[in-house]
Amino acid sequence: MKKLVAAALAIGLAxxxxxxAAGAADIPHYPIKDPPRLSWSFAGPFGTWDxxxxxxxxxxxxxxCSGCHSLNMVAFRNLTDLGYSxxxxxxxxxxxxxxxxxNDQGEMFKRQGKPNDYFPAPFANTEAAAYANGGAAPPDxxxxxxxxxxESGFPGFVFDIFTMYxxxxxxxxxxxxxxxxxxxxxxxxPQGGYxxxxxxxxxxxxxxxxxxxxxxxxxxxTPETVDQYAKDIAAFQMWAAEPHMVERKExxxxxxIFLAIFTVLIYYTKKxxxxxxxxx
Amino acid sequence: xxxxxxxxxxxxxFTKWIDTRLPLPRLMHDSFVSYPVPRNLNxxxxxxxxxxxxxxxxxxxxxxxxxxxxxxxxxxxTSVEFIMRDVNYGWLLRxxxxxxxxxxxxxxYLHIARGLYYGSYKAPRxxxxxxxxxxxxxxxxxxxxxxxxxxxxxSFWGATVITGFFSAFPAVGDWIQRLLIGGFAVGQPxxxxxxxxxxxxxxxxxxxxILHIWALHVTGxxxxxxxxxxxxxxxIPFTPYATIKDALGMSVFFxxxxxxxxxxxxxxGHADNYIEANSLKTPAEIVPEWYFLPFYAxxxxxxxxxxxxxxxxxxxxxxxxxxxxxxxxxxLDTSKVRSAVYRPVYKVCFWLFxxxxxxxxxxxxxxxxxxxxxxxxxxxxxxxGFFLIIMPLLGxxxxxxxxPNSITEAVLSRRQTSAGRPAGATAAPEDRG
Numbered sequence: 001m002k003k004l005v006a007a008a009l010a011i012g013l014a015x016x017x018x019x020x021a022a023g024a025a026d027i028p029h030y031p032i033k034d035p036p037r038l039s040w041s042f043a044g045p046f047g048t049w050d051x052x053x054x055x056x057x058x059x060x061x062x063x064x065c066s067g068c069h070s071l072n073m074v075a076f077r078n079l080t081d082l083g084y085s086x087x088x089x090x091x092x093x094x095x096x097x098x099x100x101x102x103n104d105q106g107e108m109f110k111r112q113g114k115p116n117d118y119f120p121a122p123f124a125n126t127e128a129a130a131y132a133n134g135g136a137a138p139p140d141x142x143x144x145x146x147x148x149x150x151e152s153g154f155p156g157f158v159f160d161i162f163t164m165y166x167x168x169x170x171x172x173x174x175x176x177x178x179x180x181x182x183x184x185x186x187x188x189x190p191q192g193g194y195x196x197x198x199x200x201x202x203x204x205x206x207x208x209x210x211x212x213x214x215x216x217x218x219x220x221x222t223p224e225t226v227d228q229y230a231k232d233i234a235a236f237q238m239w240a241a242e243p244h245m246v247e248r249k250e251x252x253x254x255x256x257i258f259l260a261i262f263t264v265l266i267y268y269t270k271k272x273x274x275x276x277x278x279x280x
Numbered sequence: 281x282x283x284x285x286x287x288x289x290x291x292x293x294f295t296k297w298i299d300t301r302l303p304l305p306r307l308m309h310d311s312f313v314s315y316p317v318p319r320n321l322n323x324x325x326x327x328x329x330x331x332x333x334x335x336x337x338x339x340x341x342x343x344x345x346x347x348x349x350x351x352x353x354x355x356x357x358t359s360v361e362f363i364m365r366d367v368n369y370g371w372l373l374r375x376x377x378x379x380x381x382x383x384x385x386x387x388x389y390l391h392i393a394r395g396l397y398y399g400s401y402k403a404p405r406x407x408x409x410x411x412x413x414x415x416x417x418x419x420x421x422x423x424x425x426x427x428x429x430x431x432x433x434x435s436f437w438g439a440t441v442i443t444g445f446f447s448a449f450p451a452v453g454d455w456i457q458r459l460l461i462g463g464f465a466v467g468q469p470x471x472x473x474x475x476x477x478x479x480x481x482x483x484x485x486x487x488x489x490i491l492h493i494w495a496l497h498v499t500g501x502x503x504x505x506x507x508x509x510x511x512x513x514x515x516i517p518f519t520p521y522a523t524i525k526d527a528l529g530m531s532v533f534f535x536x537x538x539x540x541x542x543x544x545x546x547x548x549g550h551a552d553n554y555i556e557a558n559s560l561k562t563p564a565e566i567v568p569e570w571y572f573l574p575f576y577a578x579x580x581x582x583x584x585x586x587x588x589x590x591x592x593x594x595x596x597x598x599x600x601x602x603x604x605x606x607x608x609x610x611x612l613d614t615s616k617v618r619s620a621v622y623r624p625v626y627k628v629c630f631w632l633f634x635x636x637x638x639x640x641x642x643x644x645x646x647x648x649x650x651x652x653x654x655x656x657x658x659x660x661x662x663x664x665g666f667f668l669i670i671m672p673l674l675g676x677x678x679x680x681x682x683x684p685n686s687i688t689e690a691v692l693s694r695r696q697t698s699a700g701r702p703a704g705a706t707a708a709p710e711d712r713g
Contacts, residue, residue: 030564045543073361139555143361149551154642164543168551201564241554244364244371251372252542259538263531270524277319277516 032197034150035168035175038231042238043167045253048246049239051083056218057236058082060229063216065141068133068207070121073142074240077115081243089115096120134192136206145169145234145241148200169241170234172200177230180209287314311497316515317522318503320691324398325501325522326529327391332489333530334384339482341377349429351475353468356431357556375545381423382548383537385571388416396609397630399618400502406610408495413606415488420572420603422481425474427569432553437566439466439474445579448593465559505690506618507683514687565647573644574637575599578663580648581656598660605667612667614675622681626674633666 041050058079061071076093080086093113098120101108113120123129129137139147149168152160159165175198183195183204193204211226218224222232238245288309290296299306348367350359363370392412395401401409424442428435443466446456462469500509509515516522540547546554548570552563568576582595589597605612620627636659643656684690 073358073365078365143554146546147551147554149546161544161547166544166547242364248371248375248542248545252538255538255542256535259531259535263528263535266524266528266531270528273520273524277521 030202031150031172031175031200032203033175033179035171035198037165037171038167038174040167040170040235040238042235042245044164045249047249049081050235052220052222053232053235054082054239055084056216056220056222056228057232057234057239059218060211060216060233061141061236064210064229065233066119066122068122068129068138069141070123070129070138071119071141071240072121073118073140074243075116075118076113078243081239086115093117134206138207141237141240143241145173145237147241148172150200167238170231170238172198173234173237174227174230176200177209177211177233178227286310311493311518312523313517313519315497315518316509317501317518318509318514318687319516319521320503320505320687321501321522321525322504323525323529324390324394324504326526326533327387327394328496329526330387330530330533331384331391334380334387335482335485335489338377338380338384339486341373341380342479342482344373345377346479349475351429351471353431353471353557356429356471360430372541375541379537379541379545379548381426382569382571383533383540384419385423387533388419389571392416392606393634396633397620398502398504399506399613399615399620401610402613402618403610405495405499405502408492408499409610410607411488411492411495413603415485415492416606417603418481418485418488422478422485423569423571425478425481427553428471428474429478430553431471431557433555433557433561433563434550434553434566436466436557436559437563438568439470441566442568443470445596445599448590448596450593467559502618503687504619504621505684505687506622507685507687507690510686511688567645570641570645573642574640574663575602575644577640577644577656578602578660580644581653581660583648583653583657602660602663605664609667609671612671614672615678615680616675617680617683622683623674623678624681625678626670629666629670629674632662636662636666 041048041053061069076089076096079089079092084092093115096113096117096119097110098113098117099108100111103109121129123132123137126137146169150172151157152165176196179196179198180194181197183189187195187203189195189204192206194206194208195204197203199205211229213226214224216224216229218228222228242248286306286309288299288303288306290299290305295305298304345363348359348363348370350356360374363374365371367373395409395412424438428439439461443457443460446460447453449456458464460470460473461467462473550567550569567573576599579595579599582591582598584594585591586594615623615626617623620630640656640659640663643652643659646652648656684693
């Protein structure tokens with residue numbers, strides 16, 4: 001009876017599973033291509049920021065992306081994380097105009113930015129942003145590195161736990177920025193759309209390819225290529241989304257070591273206590 | 281709870297003074313020190329202790345988070361990000377709380393699975409089991425409402441979909457839905473009442489937990505053999521034996537928990553919840569947190585109308601029934617034997633049930649298309665079949681293995697077999713012949 005029940009259920013469960021694999025191809029699935037997994041300085045249990053890379057990412061953001069994309073939750077003062085001195089941050093903030101007010105006459109006014117100001121948004125509101133960009137508002141960059149994650153599927157999602165794969169967001173951003181290409185034969189790309197097989201929710205997106213080789217000047221000798229720009233802005237976005245990541249991992253290491261020692265001590269205490277019982 | 285086994289002896293004048301007025305130290309001593317537990321409890325029995333710690337941790341982190349959180353549709357998302365960025369150790373508090381919910385459910389599912397395996401719901405522990413199901417229900421409500429608070433895309437659309445279920449009920453459905461969300465669509469009133477209830481429900485859980493522990497201490501623990509305690513040698517005092525075993529289980533559990541909190545804090549959540557809620561933009565796919573996926577799969581498995589019940593109502597009823605059926609498990613199981621250890625066929629059915637729940641979970645995470653629907657339907661069939669057909673019928677026809685006469689006998693026989701092996705290995709070759 002035991003075998004009969006097991007066999008019946010095994011057949012019942014295995015049959016549809018086999019057809020899952022066969023049927024999955026018919027369903028349109030985005031992104032069309034999975035982003036390649038890159039190696040990042042901040043990945044893994046001992047990952048740290050490459051401050052030079054973050055500074056280059058900030059430069060790409062300031063000179064290219066910030067024309068359309070806001071960075072609402074990052075303040076100028078946070079830029080000291082990137083290795084800038086307080087004076088440099090002051091200077092950088094002062095190069096931005098921020099809206100303040102109302103003043104004693106009830107008027108809003110523009111003034112130079114201060115370190116405790118947040119990055120000013122390129123558009124007054126979402127509606128203005130959407131209107132200026134063909135109907136789709138460019139997303140804010142503050143959390144985007146955590147908001148974009150391409151599913152690993154089964155069994156990949158199980159392996160991700162053990163390989164500590166947590167850089168889906170930066171991988172996605174890099175793949176998208178370097179992934180613009182001609183559409184496959186027979187595919188009609190609508191007016192104002194750009195084909196990109198790495199885009200997460202459709203075959204094309206409204207954003208034109210934002211980067212081209214040499215568009216941002218690097219003064220540290222790093223190659224001025226689209227691939228490099230894409231890596232730098234992705235790393236910058238990861239920092240913007242998770243500014244305490246390195247602190248988190250460092251704290252985690254101490255916690256894990258503590259718990260591991262604690263567990264060993266408890267294990268031997270438990271053994272000693274149970275040895276008093278005659279059945280152990 | 282106290283009474284016959286009370287061994288508490290107040291030593292100082294002060295504790296004697298307390299003991300004659302409010303014997304709280306005696307209650308604690310009798311419940312957590314001298315309380316007798318079966319001597320053969322294994323690590324599957326450590327999840328009760330883990331769960332009480334997790335409840336405490338969720339309450340502590342939650343109270344501090346509530347000091348910084350703003351329950352407003354305009355500011356909720358930003359306030360959570362503010363906690364992550366500018367509050368001292370805010371990132372730690374929030375990641376502990378969000379992953380804590382997941383690990384709370386992980387522990388509760390393992391706790392329930394242990395109950396199903398060792399027949400912990402059988403007489404005289406029916407009320408103990410029912411109180412546990414009540415806690416599960418309250419936990420689900422708390423977790424669902426907590427997930428709405430960060431006001432991300434999945435918060436908003438999850439709330440919209442889940443509260444939408446209630447509109448499936450005839451006559452009162454729309455009224456219930458409006459009452460839940462405080463209007464015609466999820467918005468500010470929804471967020472406010474969910475915040476209020478999310479703060480209230482954990483305290484109700486704590487109340488039911490006290491009843492759950494009380495009921496436990498009246499009937500005593502089950503044990504892997506399922507045989508009742510018959511003599512003094514069957515038990516050992518809670519402290520130090522169960523305490524230290526619980527501590528070890530807890531410590532290992534916290535190691536895994538810490539790995540997720542510090543190294544993969546967003547692994548168990550959905551990426552879309554880092555996008556602020558937008559009522560005009562529906563996510564490509566709306567999925568609940570992983571711990572609701574099996575139930576979500578059963579909800580969506582009902583794709584057909586059944587007479588007057590349309591597929592939507594059918595799905596909602598199936599989903600609610602999948603939890604309600606747990607309440608009657610003590611009466612569905614007809615077997616005289618408690619533990620699956622001595623029930624060869626039930627053991628197989630139980631493990632298939634576990635596989636079935638995992639499979640349903642996978643179906644719940646996938647778009648309901650093609651073979652996923654059929655798989656979810658078969659999975660739902662087995663889920664209910666396990667409770668409504670296998671449990672009642674198997675108890676009548678299954679031939680259980682011989683039960684040990686007592687816990688002590690079971691333990692001693694295990695010691696003999698384990699001691700026998702090395703003895704055999706050192707024996708002379710001719711003796712083994």
